[in-house]
Amino acid sequence: MKHPLSAVTDRLVILIPYFWLLFFFLIPFFIVFKISLSTTAIAMPPYTPVLGLSDGVSGLITQIGEFSFDNYLWLTQDALYFNAYVSSVIIAGISTLLALIVGYPIAYGMARAPATIRPTLLMLVILPFWTSFLIRVYAWIGILKPEGLLNQLLLATGIIDQPLVILNTHTAIFIGIVYSYLPFMILPLYSALEKMDYSLIEAAQDLGCPPMTAFWKVTFPLSLPGVIAGCLLVFIPAVGEFVIPDLLGGSQTLMIGKTLWNEFFANRDWPVSSAVAVILLLLLVVPIMFFQQAQARAQEQGR
């Protein structure tokens, strides 16, 4: 028996978050796309034309006629943007791989830990995530600087006799991304590895399979959903990362998130930064859809 009220509440439960996200998440993308087709103007807001019904339908048509793809042409003409996209994808890709290499043994160790201490280990992985992202990136400046703690340590122990230049290089960005996103890699890996039936490995080893082969033939394939989820969780935001390349990469580093930020805040060129955002979104749309499918599948299995 359905309560008369329940139809109303049912609908509200869906409609309230639905419309919130529609208005504050989806519609803004169309506005970004619209403004990427406009031209810069010295005004506030600094772009023309503004699509609106203030001049009636005919005015709207004129405005559409004034749309230009100049900003996109501009992006293709200046090698800066192309290089920034490519180097963002490469830097994010290498960082994702490094995060996987660093995160996998940790997740594996956690999954094989005695069941009593696993919740504590899990909390210890999540805890740094609760401290500010900006602070964690900032902490690395003090470590990686030429006169920083790492160089002091290496000089004092006599491993090197010249300070290493790490800050303001790609290495610093890799360290920053791996460090900041490591929990996102470990958590899905851990949940995949923890569910695994370890008697399978014992069986493989009993049948004479060497441990390394058993790992590659049994453990790794079974943890693949976790590997994919972890890699997507690191890769997608890392491509558009701004704070890490800005603070650790120095002025030389080319990454698209930084380019967008500079177009917007330094050059005040809203249309071009919108075009940069549209292309970045197109670049990420496939990995994002992969991620959503993986999420939906995990949700179905959890049911």
Added chain:
Amino acid sequence: MNASWSRFNITAIVLGFAFLYLPIVLLVVFSFNESKLVTVWGGFSTKWYVSLFHNQGLMDAAWVTIRVGLISATMATVLGTLAALALTRYTRFRGRVLFSGMVFAPLVMPEVITGLSLLLLFVAVGLDRGFFTLTLAHITFSMCFVAVVVQSRLVTFDRSLEEAAMDLGAPPVKTFFQITLPVILPAIVSGWMLAFTLSIDDLVISSFTSGPGATTLPMKIYSQVRLGVTPEINAACTILIGIVACGVIAASLVNKRREVQRLRDEQAAQRG
């Protein structure tokens, strides 16, 4: 089973945790440094904390950050919980695919895109940028994280409890508040905490959507870091870390006590 908790595993965990925690520990240690140089130890001092509290700009920014955090986390928890309910309870409604897409996409969306698109929305509808737009932006990105946290609790929820309550004549809203809510409350609380941390932590989206007079602490810290690293920022960061650590520890203690209580209740019920 314990034999497989091998030396390799222990080494991996110890090194991993050292990597995760060492930078934070160093940051905290050097906030008590006498010397102005952040990397050379000059003796113990709390003078940076004193000068921090006399830095009116930072204090104002901290106040803005806390207010935005409290308001946006609360709103995001309500909206995120509704979204989680919609996703788990209603397996088919028109536009469900789009809806779940809009819930999951913000989790990975680069912040520069979210920030820019929200700013352009606010300009398009003629909202002046400031405290209000900042709060709206924070609600939007953090509600999705709340939705995921609450949803993961809801999928394991035993719905026969609700059905029993409804069969006994409880209206759906009452059933929700008396049966469902108490069970999923821990997830809602951790969702709120996550939303609050994300909000007080955010730099990129805030920079886009905030206006004059609504500078948040991360924005302030960022502009000072660009000018150079000072122990005062280390002190500010240490206080933030301290607040968060206290919150997390308190929450886990509450959770543990609740768990113990629940086990005791169950045992008592079994003894009948």
